[in-house]
Amino acid sequence: MSATRQISVEETRKIPPPDPDREPLKANVYERMAKAAAQLTPLFPYDHAGAIVPCGSVIIGGPGQDYGHFFHWNTACEVIVSYGSQGSALDSGQVMAAQKLHGVNSFLRDQEDPDSFGVIVVTQHQSRDGDQSEAMIARCAKCASEIVRHAYDATPSGLPGFDAEHHGGEDDPVRQFATMVGSVEFARLRNTDVGRTCAECGHVNDEFPDTPWGWARQVAQTRTAIQAHRVLRGAAHHTTASEEVARP
Numbered sequence: 001m002s003a004t005r006q007i008s009v010e011e012t013r014k015i016p017p018p019d020p021d022r023e024p025l026k027a028n029v030y031e032r033m034a035k036a037a038a039q040l041t042p043l044f045p046y047d048h049a050g051a052i053v054p055c056g057s058v059i060i061g062g063p064g065q066d067y068g069h070f071f072h073w074n075t076a077c078e079v080i081v082s083y084g085s086q087g088s089a090l091d092s093g094q095v096m097a098a099q100k101l102h103g104v105n106s107f108l109r110d111q112e113d114p115d116s117f118g119v120i121v122v123t124q125h126q127s128r129d130g131d132q133s134e135a136m137i138a139r140c141a142k143c144a145s146e147i148v149r150h151a152y153d154a155t156p157s158g159l160p161g162f163d164a165e166h167h168g169g170e171d172d173p174v175r176q177f178a179t180m181v182g183s184v185e186f187a188r189l190r191n192t193d194v195g196r197t198c199a200e201c202g203h204v205n206d207e208f209p210d211t212p213w214g215w216a217r218q219v220a221q222t223r224t225a226i227q228a229h230r231v232l233r234g235a236a237h238h239t240t241a242s243e244e245v246a247r248p
């Protein structure tokens with residue numbers, strides 16, 4: 001029998017102290033999601049390389065409700081937790097590790113049932129090094145052929161591949177969440193005539209219901225928050241500069 005080195009719990013379980021530039025935060029998922037603008041709302045402001053990004057969703061059933069269906073592909077892993085659900089395929093408290101390519105829908109067994117709902121957290125992981133890629137894919141409802149594939153770069157801030165132009169720079173108070181920006185573009189492409197029409201069987205698919213996901217609203221709110229902060233900073237700079245000119 002070969003000698004095995006004893007490994008203490010301290011040695012294996014030690015995590016480094018928190019980054020002094022990013023204080024540890026706590027968030028109440030019910031509080032955040034009661035007021036959030038979109039599904040997959042990041043609960044914390046940290047989305048840098050190596051960060052874990054828990055994102056909340058509130059799925060609500062009701063007459064005429066339809067969340068549609070699509071596939072998400074991510075080079076980084078995702079974990080799904082239900083913080084309370086009713087009439088959902090995902091039970092309250094259930095934890096699920098998603099495959100890199102996974103189908104996304106409401107999880108509700110009957111979306112039109114007004115008593116069905118789910119408060120869900122999908123925790124995404126930001127790449128530690130190298131680029132991160134994601135894709136959103138739609139398939140034909142009739143023949144299951146791929147009708148849209150929107151692949152996008154999701155490299156987080158802090159890595160050379162990060163696109164500050166699209167997602168907001170270090171001086172901005174908030175950043176766009178790459179998955180959210182990609183989702184908006186996916187919904188736009190999916191709802192064009194070309195995106196709806198299957199090249200294999202010619203079936204014209206129903207429009208993708210983007211309203212219950214709320215992505216466009218959240219991207220617009222984030223863009224506006226960044227612009228507002230830049231305008232205020234510009235005004236402060238302008239005021240300071242004119243005071244200096246006016247000073248005797």
Ligand SMILES: [Zn+2]
Pocket residue numbers: 140141142143144145198199200201202203
């Ligand atoms: Zn088809």
